[in-house]
Amino acid sequence: MAEADRQHQGPVVPPPDAPPAFQWPQWYQGAGGRQIAIGEIDELMRQIFEEQVPLFQGSVAAAQHSFATGANAASFVKRTALSLGAHMVGICELAPSDLYRGRAVPHRYAIALGKAMRYREFQAVPTKDSAIESVRIYHELGEICIGLADALRAEGWDAQVEHPLGDADIMHLPVAIKAGLGELGRHGSLIHPQFGPLVRLGAVLTSMPLQIDQPIDVGIGAFCDRCKACRIFCPAGAIPDQRDPSAGTDPQGNARYVVDTGRCFSYFAKHNYCSACLPVCVYNHKQWARDSLGHATRGFPEVLMQPPPEPVDSVPVSDRHRYPRIGRDGDIEATWRLKRRAR
Numbered sequence: 001m002a003e004a005d006r007q008h009q010g011p012v013v014p015p016p017d018a019p020p021a022f023q024w025p026q027w028y029q030g031a032g033g034r035q036i037a038i039g040e041i042d043e044l045m046r047q048i049f050e051e052q053v054p055l056f057q058g059s060v061a062a063a064q065h066s067f068a069t070g071a072n073a074a075s076f077v078k079r080t081a082l083s084l085g086a087h088m089v090g091i092c093e094l095a096p097s098d099l100y101r102g103r104a105v106p107h108r109y110a111i112a113l114g115k116a117m118r119y120r121e122f123q124a125v126p127t128k129d130s131a132i133e134s135v136r137i138y139h140e141l142g143e144i145c146i147g148l149a150d151a152l153r154a155e156g157w158d159a160q161v162e163h164p165l166g167d168a169d170i171m172h173l174p175v176a177i178k179a180g181l182g183e184l185g186r187h188g189s190l191i192h193p194q195f196g197p198l199v200r201l202g203a204v205l206t207s208m209p210l211q212i213d214q215p216i217d218v219g220i221g222a223f224c225d226r227c228k229a230c231r232i233f234c235p236a237g238a239i240p241d242q243r244d245p246s247a248g249t250d251p252q253g254n255a256r257y258v259v260d261t262g263r264c265f266s267y268f269a270k271h272n273y274c275s276a277c278l279p280v281c282v283y284n285h286k287q288w289a290r291d292s293l294g295h296a297t298r299g300f301p302e303v304l305m306q307p308p309p310e311p312v313d314s315v316p317v318s319d320r321h322r323y324p325r326i327g328r329d330g331d332i333e334a335t336w337r338l339k340r341r342a343r
């Protein structure tokens with residue numbers, strides 16, 4: 001192992017103009033409060049915050065195992081993650097731009113983890129079933145993150161859990177893309193070449209020297225330039241028509257598509273966490289007719305469209321990430337009528 005890899009590089013600190021972590025209370029306040037009341041979700045949330053959060057910390061074994069190479073260490077990490085139930089795992093080196101404003105982490109590497117949701121629960125969206133499935137996978141992936149962090153500590157390396165739900169220090173999406181888990185879709189979510197976009201993301205941070213992965217380019221971003229299924233079926237009109245060159249580029253070198261969070265969140269908060277853009281995405285085609293566990297499914301999801309609520313524009317600019325304000329001039333209503341006619 002190279003000496004440079006043995007030396008910890010010090011804390012990773014974001015630039016002062018990094019976006020803030022998502023301010024859930026402010027966003028819900030702007031949307032009129034939390035309105036989704038589902039018993040199964042309340043119980044999963046209780047388990048996450050009361051049972052999983054205390055397990056984020058753990059003791060580190062005194063004897064530190066040094067793997068012969070970073071590749072060997074990465075292989076150990078990936079085998080462990082998959083055995084715990086992750087569907088995808090990749091490794092990248094953290095950059096300051098991967099962190100939210102005001103955070104700092106002592107570790108050099110991020111192990112990005114993903115777990116697929118069951119397409120069968122998204123055959124009609126947004127529904128109680130789709131909402132429960134989202135949180136069920138947050139919980140399962142949380143268990144995987146905790147288990148992997150424990151496995152690293154048992155090897156003598158400290159590890160930090162970045163749970164898929166809640167207050168992470170890092171931005172899960174760009175980290176997962178850097179670690180090769182997939183590409184960024186027009187709908188603002190990761191698309192995995194095999195599992196598609198119905199995926200939740202978490203991570204574990206460590207300073208165990210690891211061989212890193214590279215971003216992939218399998219043509220997903222290029223396909224999005226020709227496909228607009230998610231934009232057509234987004235009930236809130238929150239998905240952009242064009243890439244935004246002022247929003248920087250993704251690891252594949254494409255200008256980013258940036259979703260209008262103000263429009264998305266108000267719909268999300270009132271309609272079972274929405275998620276309609278995920279099952280309609282063409283990269284679910286392998287799930288249409290039969291999902292990954294062999295369960296028979298319908299050919300294309302039913303999108304239960306309701307007129308979009310007023311966008312949430314009340315969160316101060318300084319407390320939110322930058323996003324386009326699509327259709328604030330009133331044409332969103334006309335767009336929505338066209339959607340109804342097109343279906």
Ligand code: SF4
Pocket residue numbers: 187233234235236237238239259263264265267268273274275276277278
């Ligand atoms: S979650 Fe719903 S409102 Fe938000 S972008 Fe996706 S389809 Fe649109």
Ligand code: SF4
Pocket residue numbers: 185186187223224225227228229230231280281282283
């Ligand atoms: S529905 Fe089409 S445009 Fe939207 S993310 Fe999927 S592939 Fe890209």
